[in-house]
Amino acid sequence: MSTLSSQVETPAGVTLPIYMDNHATSPMDPRVLEAMLPYFTTKFGNAASRNHSFGWEAEQAVETAREQIAKLIGATAKEIIFTSGATESNNLAIKGIAEMYRERGNHIITQVTEHKAVLDTCKRLEKYGYRVTYLPVKADGLIDIEDLKRAIDDKTILVSIMAANNEIGVLQPIREIGKICHEKGVIFHTDAVQAVGKVPINVIADNIDVLSLTAHKLYGPKGCGALYVRRRNPRVQIAAQIDGGGHERGMRSGTLNVPGIVGLGKACAIASEEMEAEAAYLRGLRDRLQHKLESELDYIHINGNMEHHLPGNLNISFVYVEGESLLMGINDVAVSSGSACTSATLEPSYVLKALGLGDDVAHSSIRFGLGRFNTQAEVDYVAAKVIEIVKHLRLLSPLYEMVLEGIDLTKIQWAAH
Amino acid sequence: MAYSDKVIDHYNNPRNVGQLDKASTEVGTGLVGAPECGDVMRLQIRVNPETQVIEEAKFKTFGCGSAIASSSLATEWIKGKTVSDALEIKNTDIVKELSLPPVKIHCSVLAEDAIRAAIGDWKKKNGVAETADATAAAH
Numbered sequence: 406m407s408t409l410s411s412q413v414e415t416p417a418g419v420t421l422p423i424y425m426d427n428h429a430t431s432p433m434d435p436r437v438l439e440a441m442l443p444y445f446t447t448k449f450g451n452a453a454s455r456n457h458s459f460g461w462e463a464e465q466a467v468e469t470a471r472e473q474i475a476k477l478i479g480a481t482a483k484e485i486i487f488t489s490g491a492t493e494s495n496n497l498a499i500k501g502i503a504e505m506y507r508e509r510g511n512h513i514i515t516q517v518t519e520h521k522a523v524l525d526t527c528k529r530l531e532k533y534g535y536r537v538t539y540l541p542v543k544a545d546g547l548i549d550i551e552d553l554k555r556a557i558d559d560k561t562i563l564v565s566i567m568a569a570n571n572e573i574g575v576l577q578p579i580r581e582i583g584k585i586c587h588e589k590g591v592i593f594h595t596d597a598v599q600a601v602g603k604v605p606i607n608v609i610a611d612n613i614d615v616l617s618l619t620a621h622k623l624y625g626p627k628g629c630g631a632l633y634v635r636r637r638n639p640r641v642q643i644a645a646q647i648d649g650g651g652h653e654r655g656m657r658s659g660t661l662n663v664p665g666i667v668g669l670g671k672a673c674a675i676a677s678e679e680m681e682a683e684a685a686y687l688r689g690l691r692d693r694l695q696h697k698l699e700s701e702l703d704y705i706h707i708n709g710n711m712e713h714h715l716p717g718n719l720n721i722s723f724v725y726v727e728g729e730s731l732l733m734g735i736n737d738v739a740v741s742s743g744s745a746c747t748s749a750t751l752e753p754s755y756v757l758k759a760l761g762l763g764d765d766v767a768h769s770s771i772r773f774g775l776g777r778f779n780t781q782a783e784v785d786y787v788a789a790k791v792i793e794i795v796k797h798l799r800l801l802s803p804l805y806e807m808v809l810e811g812i813d814l815t816k817i818q819w820a821a822h
Numbered sequence: 823m824a825y826s827d828k829v830i831d832h833y834n835n836p837r838n839v840g841q842l843d844k845a846s847t848e849v850g851t852g853l854v855g856a857p858e859c860g861d862v863m864r865l866q867i868r869v870n871p872e873t874q875v876i877e878e879a880k881f882k883t884f885g886c887g888s889a890i891a892s893s894s895l896a897t898e899w900i901k902g903k904t905v906s907d908a909l910e911i912k913n914t915d916i917v918k919e920l921s922l923p924p925v926k927i928h929c930s931v932l933a934e935d936a937i938r939a940a941i942g943d944w945k946k947k948n949g950v951a952e953t954a955d956a957t958a959a960a961h
Binding site: 408409410725726727728729730733734744753763764765768800801802803804805806814817819820 | 825830833835836839841854855856857858859860861862864882883885886887889935939
């Protein structure tokens with residue numbers, strides 16, 4: 406009765422395994438690779454070499470990339486600093502601002518569902534005498550603007566709130582946040598890793614002072630990121646965290662990763678051209694996936710505000726089915742789970758817990774991250790496969806059976822272990 | 823994480839899935855784990871009152887593949903055993919049979935607990951004295 410031999414056929418044009426985890430990283434666009442290749446071999450110069458054509462050629466490529474990145478986010482080229490990725494960008498932004506503005510104050514505001522690159526950086530600063538407020542989020546994953554207003558005091562120097570969440574895909578109200586920060590004279594940093602190239606971002610209109618981004622989330626190479634640092638109204642200063650040759654206006658020393666930078670630039674140029682159409686395409690795929698799952702399965706819970714949402718993200722809890730067992734059944738599809746069992750810590754996702762979801766619902770969550778190279782045929786296959794496995798696992802689930810019998814699971818005295 | 827072939831086999835073809843009549847005096851039910859921990863196992867046995875042999879065993883498990891496999895295997899092993907022989911099954915036997923990695927040992931512990939809880943419930947119903955080792959220890 407409960408034997409599983411999959412009835413789902415692989416449709417024509419679909420190659421297994423299917424990659425649907427684009428929030429973790431994205432495959433590189435072949436156009437990006439093509440742009441990068443010469444900078445590994447023939448155009449290998451150091452962008453800081455001022456005395457020969459190899460250096461000039463590399464420098465020219467870097468400046469072109471700077472402009473491409475700036476254009477995508479409404480900045481100017483001079484405001485772009487290259488880093489090794491978003492973790493470094495976040496560290497540089499938060500630590501660099503904390504150090505630079507220490508005399509003005511020691512209070513930083515962030516929120517609980519930030520990436521660890523922000524949260525752990527803030528925790529370290531707490532050890533050095535900074536005070537950090539971690540704003541809660543509402544059940545839909547968004548912060549309450551009133552909470553932010555109340556949290557700002559005369560010692561506040563920095564607010565760091567992400568643009569889009571990596572797990573649940575919600576878009577924080579950055580424009581409003583930035584406006585409040587500017588009214589209060591506080592610097593606004595946003596970790597926009599998941600948002601850049603996916604939804605429109607304009608640092609002027611959105612009142613952003615400092616912004617982190619990385620190449621590998623937008624079809625560029627790993628190991629290359631950038632930090633936007635506003636130069637006027639207000640001019641933001643950042644204390645360098647890596648000392649050396651004084652590259653990048655003294656904010657980030659180290660020989661530039663020219664091929665990576667060229668790739669990041671190209672990835673941004675493609676996004677500038679294609680983002681609007683791509684967002685509509687991904688939203689279509691996402692809605693199709695969601696609709697198929699919702700029409701075939703009961704007790705599913707969509708996590709995060711779906712109105713303010715990344716086009717390619719869908720985070721669903723298949724309640725009464727444990728996430729890792731679901732992943733095991735769809736092992737030809739690469740997605741992520743918020744389940745504890747998928748991590749070494751045995752703790753379920755802190756992001757889902759912050760929404761007020763019970764651990765059991767958090768254990769049941771799957772994150773689908775659709776990207777540029779996913780197709781409708783893939784979505785149809787994944788939906789069919791997930792539906793089949795969820796049904797199989799629910800036949801095995803004592804919780805599902807008890808709920809169908811009308812038993813209130815919260816009233817049971819569980820022998821927790 | 824790579825699963826052993828045996829875990830995959832139990833996952834795809836779980837043995838003895840289902841439910842026995844909880845109200846029957848011949849049936850013992852063990853419900854262990856908690857939804858918050860990501861593992862809940864329900865293991866049931868039907869015991870022949872004369873021979874004390876477990877004639878039927880059924881399970882349902884909410885949990886990872888290793889938890890499903892551990893409980894499926896447990897039902898297979900206890901079927902046909904007397905109650906006292908079934909109590910001899912140790913979680914380490916399950917770990918060995920399924921080649922569970924260290925991070926999944928708790929799944930085997932839970933399966934052993936489920937066996938003990940089901941037998942404990944049956945003994946309670948039938949007024950059989952609990953032996954010292956037969957208590958379903960919370961851990």
